[in-house]
Amino acid sequence: MISRTAIYVLWLREMKRFLRAKSRIFGTVAMPLFFLAFLGMGFRKIAVPGMTEEVDSFLFLVPGILGMNLLFSSTFGGLSVLWDREFGFLKEIMVAPVSRISIVMGRIAGGVTTALIQGLFILGISTLLGFRIKSFLSLGMAIVFMILISVAFLGLGLIFASKMKDMQGFSMVMNFVIFPLFFLSGAIFPVENFPSWLRYIAHLDPLTYGVDGLRGVLAGISSYSILFNFVMMVGLAMVMIFLGAYFFEKSESV
Amino acid sequence: MKAIQVKNLTKNFNGIVAVDNITFDVDTGELFGLLGPNGAGKTTTINMLSTLLKKTSGSGTVAGFDISKNKDDVRRSIGVVFQEPALDTKLTGRENLEFHSMMYGIGKEDRKARIRDVLNLVDLAEKERVLVEKYSGGMKRRLEIARGLIHRPKVLFLDEPTLGLDAQTRRHIWDYIKRLNRETDVTIILTTHYMEEADFLCSRIAIMDQGKFVALGSPSMLKDILGGDVVTLEFEGRADELINLMESLEWIKTLTQYNGHLTLTLEKGERRIPELINLANKNDVKVTCVQLRKPSLEDVFLHYTGRTIRQEEASQTERNKSMMRSRMGRRR
Numbered sequence A: 001m002i003s004r005t006a007i008y009v010l011w012l013r014e015m016k017r018f019l020r021a022k023s024r025i026f027g028t029v030a031m032p033l034f035f036l037a038f039l040g041m042g043f044r045k046i047a048v049p050g051m052t053e054e055v056d057s058f059l060f061l062v063p064g065i066l067g068m069n070l071l072f073s074s075t076f077g078g079l080s081v082l083w084d085r086e087f088g089f090l091k092e093i094m095v096a097p098v099s100r101i102s103i104v105m106g107r108i109a110g111g112v113t114t115a116l117i118q119g120l121f122i123l124g125i126s127t128l129l130g131f132r133i134k135s136f137l138s139l140g141m142a143i144v145f146m147i148l149i150s151v152a153f154l155g156l157g158l159i160f161a162s163k164m165k166d167m168q169g170f171s172m173v174m175n176f177v178i179f180p181l182f183f184l185s186g187a188i189f190p191v192e193n194f195p196s197w198l199r200y201i202a203h204l205d206p207l208t209y210g211v212d213g214l215r216g217v218l219a220g221i222s223s224y225s226i227l228f229n230f231v232m233m234v235g236l237a238m239v240m241i242f243l244g245a246y247f248f249e250k251s252e253s254v
Numbered sequence B: 001m002k003a004i005q006v007k008n009l010t011k012n013f014n015g016i017v018a019v020d021n022i023t024f025d026v027d028t029g030e031l032f033g034l035l036g037p038n039g040a041g042k043t044t045t046i047n048m049l050s051t052l053l054k055k056t057s058g059s060g061t062v063a064g065f066d067i068s069k070n071k072d073d074v075r076r077s078i079g080v081v082f083q084e085p086a087l088d089t090k091l092t093g094r095e096n097l098e099f100h101s102m103m104y105g106i107g108k109e110d111r112k113a114r115i116r117d118v119l120n121l122v123d124l125a126e127k128e129r130v131l132v133e134k135y136s137g138g139m140k141r142r143l144e145i146a147r148g149l150i151h152r153p154k155v156l157f158l159d160e161p162t163l164g165l166d167a168q169t170r171r172h173i174w175d176y177i178k179r180l181n182r183e184t185d186v187t188i189i190l191t192t193h194y195m196e197e198a199d200f201l202c203s204r205i206a207i208m209d210q211g212k213f214v215a216l217g218s219p220s221m222l223k224d225i226l227g228g229d230v231v232t233l234e235f236e237g238r239a240d241e242l243i244n245l246m247e248s249l250e251w252i253k254t255l256t257q258y259n260g261h262l263t264l265t266l267e268k269g270e271r272r273i274p275e276l277i278n279l280a281n282k283n284d285v286k287v288t289c290v291q292l293r294k295p296s297l298e299d300v301f302l303h304y305t306g307r308t309i310r311q312e313e314a315s316q317t318e319r320n321k322s323m324m325r326s327r328m329g330r331r332r
Helices: A004-020 A022-043 A058-086 A089-094 A100-128 A136-163 A165-186 A198-204 A204-221 A224-252 B043-048 B072-075 B095-102 B108-121 B137-150 B167-183 B195-201 B219-225 B240-248 B269-282 B297-305 B309-332
Strands: B003-013 B018-026 B033-036 B057-062 B076-079 B153-161 B185-192 B204-209 B212-217 B231-235 B252-258 B261-266 B284-295
Touching: A004 A022, A004 A100, A004 B095, A022 A100, A058 A089, A058 A100, A058 A136, A058 A165, A058 A204, A100 A136, A100 A224, A136 A165, A136 A204, A136 A224, A136 B153, A136 B261, A165 A198, A165 A204, A198 B076, A204 A224, A204 B003, B003 B043, B003 B185, B018 B185, B018 B204, B018 B212, B033 B043, B033 B167, B033 B252, B043 B057, B043 B153, B043 B185, B072 B076, B076 B195, B095 B108, B095 B137, B137 B153, B137 B167, B167 B185, B167 B195, B185 B195, B195 B261, B195 B297, B204 B219, B204 B297, B212 B219, B212 B297, B231 B269, B240 B252, B240 B261, B261 B269, B269 B284
Parallel strands: B033 B185, B033 B204, B076 B153, B153 B185
Antiparallel strands: B003 B018, B003 B057, B204 B212, B231 B261, B231 B284, B252 B261
């Protein structure tokens, strides 16, 4: 049922495309760096509810920007099905005798890897700029959260890609889904600062738990326990990927 | 065994019938053509047979497998060359072929040999390490045909294989297709709106119009339906009396008149020409030019639909244009 070769070759294709698209690598890494640089300089200190002292904004921002990058690159990764449809390659994939679930898994493998590469790159640069990762354990846990965030939003991208016929709806998704998810997640300001009604909405945003988890393991600041964030992320990632795979299976490729 | 069996196959897109209750069989090793204007339902038929689209009703088998129940078996048995290019342009030619071979579960050693074989077949061995985005239209087409063959399909679908290619490349691809069909026993189904392509390549043709089959048979059989030859007379003067007279003659099968031309179909055209000119002279019509030809598939299409494929194409573009206009109007 699940073809490992198919998953591997879909992953390999994604890697080759990623490494050949220099501008894409630059673009996806440059934006978070601008955010880090300007927001980091602009805020300096940030008051986090529950913490007695103000914390260095850089410490607060790095996990948030990391989450942002994972959100964007993974959702686009899911939406890349639309590019394949536009350029016809989706038909080549869909007419092949491999189970649809293998195709979804191949795409996820590729999407997670590219998102992870970008994420680690941002972490690396942040370290150079003075961000201290506590231990290898916290780096390992951060990677787990990064994978979970990536899987969840690849699923989201797949859902949209399956429901849209062409690139027309792309900016809609961008403006009305990705940006709200980003701002609601607490990536650049604490969710606790929101008015209470907005806080409820923020709690429906998978990225909230992802960013909080990353902040917990990387910076030691979090609203919820790391375990709670982890459980929420596992659940949400599973739901999203299941829905993504379901809609992808249902959609017609021509 | 039949390579393809289709019974009452129908596809409905939100109330618009794209394929309307078609039934046909294709024998193993046959080169079968679907001929018709754009929008006739050819591609939709191919998409249903290759499991990319769900049928609305009816049934179909490809290589003995049901197209809706045994999708994976169907997929394993077919190769498809789509109308629009379906290559990853950011990969090289070879990488596209490797991707395909791996998706079809071909092992490493086999893969190497087969990729070399198909690249040689389509003369692309020298360009294998070039990114596909640098390929010309003809090269892309050839690469796609090569790709469709790697996994040795029992049935190969070619959807408008020479669309948008120059005459020379088209000729090359025709030769490939013929040779392929002759040398391997792959069954080939191709769609086209070029009459001469269907005529040259196919052993049997189904003429399709507005989702339906209007005729099915070998090219020569289809042309024989018209009964003999097509004679066109160019004339000066009024021909009303002559036309009346000709219409009463039994050996003239069909007659159409348009600005100074008379097109007739009749048997043994070359023997009838003197007689026709005599008739014209007697009725004070001066014949200035005579043309005799064997009927083409275009004439067959005209016979069955009352339109030529070219007219159909023209009206199609006209429709598209007016649709664009109305859309743009709304936006404003």
